[in-house]
Amino acid sequence: MTVFDLTGRTALVTGAAQGLGEGMAHALAAAGATVVVADLQDELAAQVAESLGGAHSAVHLDVTDEPSWEAAAAAAVERTGRLDILVNNAGVEISSLIADVDPADIRTMLDVNVLGTALGIKHGLRTMRPGGAAGQGGSIINISSVAATIAFPGIPIYSATKSAVDRLTRVAAMEAGKLGYGVRVNCIYPGLVPTAMGTGLAVDMATLGLFESPDAAVGAVIEQTPLGRLGEVGDMADAVVFLASDAARFVTGTGLSVDGGMGM
Numbered sequence: 001m002t003v004f005d006l007t008g009r010t011a012l013v014t015g016a017a018q019g020l021g022e023g024m025a026h027a028l029a030a031a032g033a034t035v036v037v038a039d040l041q042d043e044l045a046a047q048v049a050e051s052l053g054g055a056h057s058a059v060h061l062d063v064t065d066e067p068s069w070e071a072a073a074a075a076a077v078e079r080t081g082r083l084d085i086l087v088n089n090a091g092v093e094i095s096s097l098i099a100d101v102d103p104a105d106i107r108t109m110l111d112v113n114v115l116g117t118a119l120g121i122k123h124g125l126r127t128m129r130p131g132g133a134a135g136q137g138g139s140i141i142n143i144s145s146v147a148a149t150i151a152f153p154g155i156p157i158y159s160a161t162k163s164a165v166d167r168l169t170r171v172a173a174m175e176a177g178k179l180g181y182g183v184r185v186n187c188i189y190p191g192l193v194p195t196a197m198g199t200g201l202a203v204d205m206a207t208l209g210l211f212e213s214p215d216a217a218v219g220a221v222i223e224q225t226p227l228g229r230l231g232e233v234g235d236m237a238d239a240v241v242f243l244a245s246d247a248a249r250f251v252t253g254t255g256l257s258v259d260g261g262m263g264m
Contacts, residue, residue, distance in 0.1 A: 003247040007032030009138075010080040011244065012072065014063055014120060015090030017044035019195040020143065020236050024087055027237035028244065029056060033085060036076045055080070063090045063116030069123045077133045084138040085244045086124035088117045088165075091143060093197055095204035098156040106157050113161035114168075117142055121172045121185065129181035137182025139244045142169050143236075144187045144255060149263035150224075153210050155201070162189075166255050173253030184252040186243045191231040191259030192221045198230075226261035 011028045015021040017039035029035045029052045037052075038061035039045040045058035059075045062068040076083045092112045094105040121140055128138040145162040147155055166187055173185035192198050205217035222228060239258045242248055257263050 003249075004241060004245045005032050006085070006241070006245060009033045009084035009244075010036065010076055010082045010134075011085035011087065012036040012038055012059075012076045012083060013087040013089055014038045014061060014116070016087075017041040017048055019197060020190065020193065020233055021087070021089040022048050023233035023237040024089060024240045025052065025056075027234070027241050028085065028087075029054075031241050031245070033244070034080050036072075036079070038072050039090070061090075063088075063120060064111045066119055069119050073123045073127045074133065077127065081134075082136060083124070083127050083134040084136065086120060086128075086138070086140045087240055087244075088120040088124075088140070088142045090116055091162075093155060093158045093201060095154050095201060095208060096157070097154065097208055101157060109157050109161050113158070114164045117165050118168055121168060125172065125176060125181055125183055128183045129176075129179075138184075139248070140172070140183060140185045141240050141243045142185070142187040144169070144189050146189050146191045146257070146259040146263045148255075149189055149257070149259075154205050154208050169255065170253045177252060184243075184248070186248070186251060186253065187255045188236065188239050188243070189255055189257045189259055189263060190236045191225065191262050192218075193231040193233060193236065194218075195233065221262070224262050225259070226264070229260065231258065231260065 011033040016025045016037040037045045037049045037058040049058040061072040124140045144165040147159040148162040169187040176183045202214040202217040211217040
């Protein structure tokens with residue numbers, strides 16, 4: 001057994017049917033946690049849970065809907081008797097020049113990225129704190145972005161919402177500590193990863209006329225990254241396991257950059 005061993009703990013990961021969330025679910029399961037795969041895409045979520053094997057399961061979750069959060073948190077506790085780790089990963093990115101931004105797109109990103117994360121923190125704390133349905137403390141990990149730390153063109157609203165995730169993280173960590181909840185709250189800032197979202201972003205940058213081609217957009221990111229490559233799903237997933245584990249037992253209210261140095 002090591003400080004990274006999560007055996008006996010339950011983790012709920014939002015947006016876990018694909019992309020970074022799916023990778024995080026696999027990494028947490030590999031570390032020993034029982035994972036609840038939470039997503040709007042029920043069929044894909046069930047497939048991910050099945051691929052994990054064992055006692056892992058899927059639950060329907062609309063992160064923008066409070067009753068949906070109540071039901072998902074209750075399901076996790078009902079199935080495993082506890083909830084120790086919550087990863088607020090679900091997010092959406094809609095590219096636009098700020099001069100052309102659509103109010104409907106702004107509302108969508110605010111709803112998913114900010115409201116969804118805030119509700120996740122709320123119900124994570126209420127479930128994990130003393131007197132809660134689980135009541136044994138735990139770790140909440142929010143997924144921000146390197147976009148919260150740099151001025152990258154074409155994603156102004158996404159950047160703003162991910163900056164909000166950082167602030168929510170720090171205030172929640174302060175409150176949880178002051179009130180004796182026994183819950184650590186942290187976030188990570190992923191760099192660009194060539195998932196469907198990351199690849200789509202590169203295409204958008206070329207479409208907006210900011211770069212000559214998607215490859216040029218990717219090249220610009222790599223050029224700005226001291227480690228000289230794009231991120232990988234495993235890079236982000238391992239950071240989540242660290243923050244969920246006892247190796248991070250004295251870490252709260254922090255934002256961990258997992259971006260190869262791009263945002264320094």
